[in-house]
Amino acid sequence: MDGSSGFGDIYAEDNDTRWIDEYATKIENEVVEHGGGDAPQYGVNATPAATSTASEARYTVTGGDSAFCMQVTRTRSKDGDYEPPGIAGGQGTVTVPSYDFAVTTREGGC
Numbered sequence: 001m002d003g004s005s006g007f008g009d010i011y012a013e014d015n016d017t018r019w020i021d022e023y024a025t026k027i028e029n030e031v032v033e034h035g036g037g038d039a040p041q042y043g044v045n046a047t048p049a050a051t052s053t054a055s056e057a058r059y060t061v062t063g064g065d066s067a068f069c070m071q072v073t074r075t076r077s078k079d080g081d082y083e084p085p086g087i088a089g090g091q092g093t094v095t096v097p098s099y100d101f102a103v104t105t106r107e108g109g110c
Contacts, residue, residue, distance in 0.1 A: 001030060001103045005077055008097040014076060015054040019099075023072060024048055027059060046070070049110050060109040069110035073102040 012018065027046035044063035052058060059070045077098035084094060 001027070001072075001101065003100070003102070005079075005098060005100045007082060008099055010094055010096050012097075014097070017052065017054050019054075019074065020048045020052050020057045023057065023101075024059060027061060027070065031061065031063065058110040061105075062109075066107075067109045068105050068107055070103060070105045071110075074099050075102075076100075 008019065009016065024046040028044045031044045031046075044061065046059040046061045049058040049060070055074055057072045057074075059072070061068045061070050077100050079098065081098050082096040084096070
């Protein structure tokens with residue numbers, strides 16, 4: 001998940017925090033799918049910290065007998081946003097913001 005990128009909501013500002021809950025679901029799914037033989041295959045929970053912000057979130061990830069603290073930093077992509085072809089009739093364009101994610105983990109809860 002470190003070094004990944006994704007598109008944001010075209011209607012949201014950079015200070016929007018809705019991505020935090022969506023990313024929690026992504027963490028849970030990725031651990032189950034790619035976690036390896038000793039990772040739990042179900043029952044993974046990623047709980048965002050109350051102190052999370054629009055640019056940084058911390059999650060306590062639990063499953064099986066383990067707990068980890070995952071810190072995720074979201075920054076606007078240097079590669080730029082995506083601008084699909086204009087709306088029919090030349091009524092403008094839509095800009096889809098692009099974000100990069102940096103992830104670090106450590107054992108124990110946050």
